[in-house]
Amino acid sequence: xxxxxxxxxxxxxxxxxxxxxxxxxxxxxxxxxxxxxxxxxxxxxxxxxxxxxxxxxxxxxxxxxxxxxxxxxxxxxxxxxxxxxxxxxxxxxxxxxxxxxx
Numbered sequence: 001x002x003x004x005x006x007x008x009x010x011x012x013x014x015x016x017x018x019x020x021x022x023x024x025x026x027x028x029x030x031x032x033x034x035x036x037x038x039x040x041x042x043x044x045x046x047x048x049x050x051x052x053x054x055x056x057x058x059x060x061x062x063x064x065x066x067x068x069x070x071x072x073x074x075x076x077x078x079x080x081x082x083x084x085x086x087x088x089x090x091x092x093x094x095x096x097x098x099x100x101x102x
Contacts, residue, residue, distance in 0.1 A: 033089035041094035041102070047087065053080075 037044050049057075060077040063069060069077060 029086055029089055033086055034093050036086075036090040037093035037097060041097040044090050044094035045098065047091070056080075 057077070057080045060069065060073055060080070063073065064077065
């Protein structure tokens with residue numbers, strides 16, 4: 001989402017990322033994503049981060065690959081990645097709600 005536009009997260013992709021110790025954390029993401037999606041599913045589906053946010057995430061990803069990140073930059077990138085996961089889950093849920101006329 002931040003680095004290269006919204007990416008659909010398939011259940012198998014998500015499952016590959018999640019270890020058993022992550023299950024509770026992912027459940028919390030699911031609950032928050034469901035809450036967000038129910039507010040206004042159409043707006044959630046249409047949401048795009050600002051150009052500034054996308055550019056910063058791309059910059060951090062490039063820097064990570066080329067010269068590495070400081071601890072603060074790593075935390076910043078981690079936040080972008082967590083937000084991307086949350087919004088992908090919310091968008092997937094919003095699309096389900098819209099498909100079922102809710």
